[in-house]
Amino acid sequence: MSQSKFSHLVCAECNKEYKGNILQNVCTDPTCQGSLLAWYDLKGSTVTREDIKNRPFTMWRYGEFLPVLNPANIVTLGEGGTPLLKADRLGKAFGFSELYIKDEGGNSTGSFKARGMSAAISKARELGITKVAIPTAGNAGVALAAYGAKADIEVVVYMPIETPEQHKQECRFYGAKVIEIGGNIGDCGKLVAELCQKEGYFNISTLKEPYRLEGKKTMGYELAEQFNWELPDVILYPTGGGTGLIGFWKAFEELEALGWIGKKRPRIVAVQSTNCDGVVSAFHSNSLTVDAIDRGFTVANGLRVPKPYADKLVLRILHDYKGTAISINDEDILEALSEISRYEGLFPAPEGASLWAAAKQLKAQNIISDTDKVVLINTGNGYKYADNIWV
Ligand SMILES: Cc1ncc(COP(=O)(O)O)c(C=O)c1O
Numbered sequence: 001m002s003q004s005k006f007s008h009l010v011c012a013e014c015n016k017e018y019k020g021n022i023l024q025n026v027c028t029d030p031t032c033q034g035s036l037l038a039w040y041d042l043k044g045s046t047v048t049r050e051d052i053k054n055r056p057f058t059m060w061r062y063g064e065f066l067p068v069l070n071p072a073n074i075v076t077l078g079e080g081g082t083p084l085l086k087a088d089r090l091g092k093a094f095g096f097s098e099l100y101i102k103d104e105g106g107n108s109t110g111s112f113k114a115r116g117m118s119a120a121i122s123k124a125r126e127l128g129i130t131k132v133a134i135p136t137a138g139n140a141g142v143a144l145a146a147y148g149a150k151a152d153i154e155v156v157v158y159m160p161i162e163t164p165e166q167h168k169q170e171c172r173f174y175g176a177k178v179i180e181i182g183g184n185i186g187d188c189g190k191l192v193a194e195l196c197q198k199e200g201y202f203n204i205s206t207l208k209e210p211y212r213l214e215g216k217k218t219m220g221y222e223l224a225e226q227f228n229w230e231l232p233d234v235i236l237y238p239t240g241g242g243t244g245l246i247g248f249w250k251a252f253e254e255l256e257a258l259g260w261i262g263k264k265r266p267r268i269v270a271v272q273s274t275n276c277d278g279v280v281s282a283f284h285s286n287s288l289t290v291d292a293i294d295r296g297f298t299v300a301n302g303l304r305v306p307k308p309y310a311d312k313l314v315l316r317i318l319h320d321y322k323g324t325a326i327s328i329n330d331e332d333i334l335e336a337l338s339e340i341s342r343y344e345g346l347f348p349a350p351e352g353a354s355l356w357a358a359a360k361q362l363k364a365q366n367i368i369s370d371t372d373k374v375v376l377i378n379t380g381n382g383y384k385y386a387d388n389i390w391v
């Protein structure tokens with residue numbers, strides 16, 4: 001692998017530039033505070049798609065387009081390299097001729113959050129960070145705890161009390177301190193900000209830290225490669241904070257700049273829970289920002305994010321990519337979960353299952369056609385959700 005092409009950070013809202021070799025959370029302009037995006041010198045890249053093909057199938061095969069400058073700092077548990085499965089039986093039964101599931105459930109700690117945390121903790125190590133804190137709906141905390149353990153970085157996790165027990169226990173096994181909060185992830189976020197301010201922890205909140213996104217964008221690199229650099233027609237993504245959704249956009253823009261894909265873009269569909277669907281209502285009312293919505297518990301705890309920090313960017317992407325947004329109730333999520341399990345032998349996280357319910361509804365509304373190449377991004381494994389989904 002040649003040297004990373006990472007050069008600097010750019011604010012997603014005001015385009016202000018920041019150095020990449022010092023600690024940064026968000027844009028320091030108090031009127032902006034936008035998320036910072038990693039920028040790469042792609043024009044200077046000589047890596048080819050052939051080079052990539054011959055490397056081990058983990059997310060680090062795209063190392064030139066990841067932010068770690070010294071490979072010795074990479075903290076890896078083998079994340080990425082997940083299968084793209086053709087969901088033949090499910091597709092046939094419900095009239096989809098080209099239905100695929102990108103299955104993130106086999107990642108270390110059982111979700112796509114491993115990709116983000118591998119990148120974030122590697123970069124944290126490179127920048128000399130020794131203690132980190134995070135508000136989490138569950139999976140992100142578990143992944144951070146695992147990568148923190150591997151890197152010998154101290155981890156504090158704030159989690160809503162009603163998060164399934166398995167998430168909390170796994171964090172504790174990795175040696176993280178778990179603080180349970182009688183509120184939602186937004187309430188956890190406020191406490192994390194206070195802790196970071198008072199005690200010098202580095203804040204790893206979604207999109208208030210630039211590098212988790214870089215790990216998640218590798219789902220887009222991988223998907224393009226698995227489809228032989230021809231993007232599908234529709235990608236459905238379970239949207240909480242929206243990092244993965246932004247990651248797909250970032251991957252595709254970078255791949256086009258590299259000349260590895262053409263201009264075609266998939267329609268991206270943001271899928272949320274009816275109990276927490278701020279992105280859906282903002283999208284359909286053509287609003288530029290999201291008003292916080294939280295109507296309480298959902299079986300898909302990762303989707304209970306009342307207001308994504310990078311709401312403006314999420315909405316811009318949905319409009320630019322001619323996508324849409326839809327919310328799904330818990331009953332439909334559980335039915336979809338059991339259909340995916342029965343037809344495909346795959347046990348998805350409820351967040352991933354929500355996508356199948358959404359695909360069926362959008363097909364009934366003729367927003368998805370039976371010949372569209374459709375991909376569901378199953379972001380996690382169902383095993384951790386026993387408390388929520390055992391019926
Ligand atoms: C399984 C799962 N899917 C999706 C999400 C939402 O992720 P994002 O922040 O990328 O929208 C989460 C977040 O916790 C999750 O755990």
Ligand SMILES: [Zn+2]
Pocket residue numbers: 011012013014015016027028029032033034
């Ligand atoms: Zn800014």
